[in-house]
Amino acid sequence: MMGNILDGKQTSLDLQDEIARKVKSITASGGKKPHLAAVLIGNDAASKAYVGHKIKACAKAGFESTIISRDSNISQTELLQIVAELNCDESIDGFIVQLPLPDHLNSDEVLQAVSIEKDVDGFHPESVGRMALGLPGFLPATPAGILTLLKRYRIKTNGMHAVIVGRSDIVGNPIAALLRKNADPGNCTVTQCHSRTINLRDHTLRADILIVAVGKPNFITSDMVKEGAVVIDVGINRIDDPSRKSGARLTGDVDFEHVAPKCSWITPVPGGVGPMTIASLLENTLQASLSNAKS
Numbered sequence: 001m002m003g004n005i006l007d008g009k010q011t012s013l014d015l016q017d018e019i020a021r022k023v024k025s026i027t028a029s030g031g032k033k034p035h036l037a038a039v040l041i042g043n044d045a046a047s048k049a050y051v052g053h054k055i056k057a058c059a060k061a062g063f064e065s066t067i068i069s070r071d072s073n074i075s076q077t078e079l080l081q082i083v084a085e086l087n088c089d090e091s092i093d094g095f096i097v098q099l100p101l102p103d104h105l106n107s108d109e110v111l112q113a114v115s116i117e118k119d120v121d122g123f124h125p126e127s128v129g130r131m132a133l134g135l136p137g138f139l140p141a142t143p144a145g146i147l148t149l150l151k152r153y154r155i156k157t158n159g160m161h162a163v164i165v166g167r168s169d170i171v172g173n174p175i176a177a178l179l180r181k182n183a184d185p186g187n188c189t190v191t192q193c194h195s196r197t198i199n200l201r202d203h204t205l206r207a208d209i210l211i212v213a214v215g216k217p218n219f220i221t222s223d224m225v226k227e228g229a230v231v232i233d234v235g236i237n238r239i240d241d242p243s244r245k246s247g248a249r250l251t252g253d254v255d256f257e258h259v260a261p262k263c264s265w266i267t268p269v270p271g272g273v274g275p276m277t278i279a280s281l282l283e284n285t286l287q288a289s290l291s292n293a294k295s
């Protein structure tokens with residue numbers, strides 16, 4: 001079996017196009033553009049790049065956007081003040097605080113300060129609780145993007161064994177909760193593995209759908225994957241590559257070259273889950289702006 005590509009880049013462009021058309025029709029009838037703000041603390045190169053992608057996508061979709069950049073030495077109080085201002089600012093429909101924050105800041109406290117109506121990252125404990133209970137609310141962008149990708153490619157999830165490798169609050173935990181739900185996509189039997197799992201390979205080999213979010217280049221090798229599996233690679237790792245002008249390239253958590261020939265479907269890195277995260281964030285922000293227009 002040769003792995004078919006789950007083209008997150010193209011799917012994300014299609015979605016962004018659909019969103020842009022909705023925005024055009026909203027503004028044509030006198031409505032206002034959705035407005036996303038992103039808070040970026042410090043100089044982390046990856047965080048800067050991610051926020052850059054998000055802001056660029058906003059422009060393409062016809063959204064307003066604002067970046068609030070601050071030095072890494074900002075105090076917790078100052079950051080909470082920024083969040084409080086964004087909560088009150090009626091021109092802002094939704095905002096995100098890019099993670100990770102510098103070590104001296106308490107991200108739990110910051111995320112809890114975000115108003116639930118503007119929590120387009122879905123990281124507030126109430127958003128997480130709503131997701132777990134199946135109540136309306138914003139889904140975190142990366143797991144939502146994975147669900148959309150599975151849906152658009154009509155990948156069967158009902159009754160399938162999904163093995164999740166990773167237990168982050170941003171990806172592993174929410175995707176496990178969502179795929180377990182009585183929903184479509186969903187209705188998977190879910191196994192969740194993590195850094196303390198014994199004999200990881202015994203678990204991954206039983207996956208019909210394997211989702212990997214650990215941040216380790218080429219962590220999943222071909223001997224760990226069942227023939228015909230669907231593989232979703234959430235990793236974005238920068239590794240040295242002297243053959244590139246930049247001296248580096250991005251690679252996933254999956255040894256794509258050797259795993260792809262075994263599976264039925266696989267996401268590439270770059271061009272898989274990453275772009276889908278952006279599209280989901282735009283979807284959430286559009287939704288936030290529509291709810292604002294109503295109230």
Ligand code: GUN
Nearest residue numbers: 096097098099100121141
């Ligand atoms: N860091 C890694 N992924 C994300 C994300 O989806 N949102 C934010 N705010 N920070 C992140």
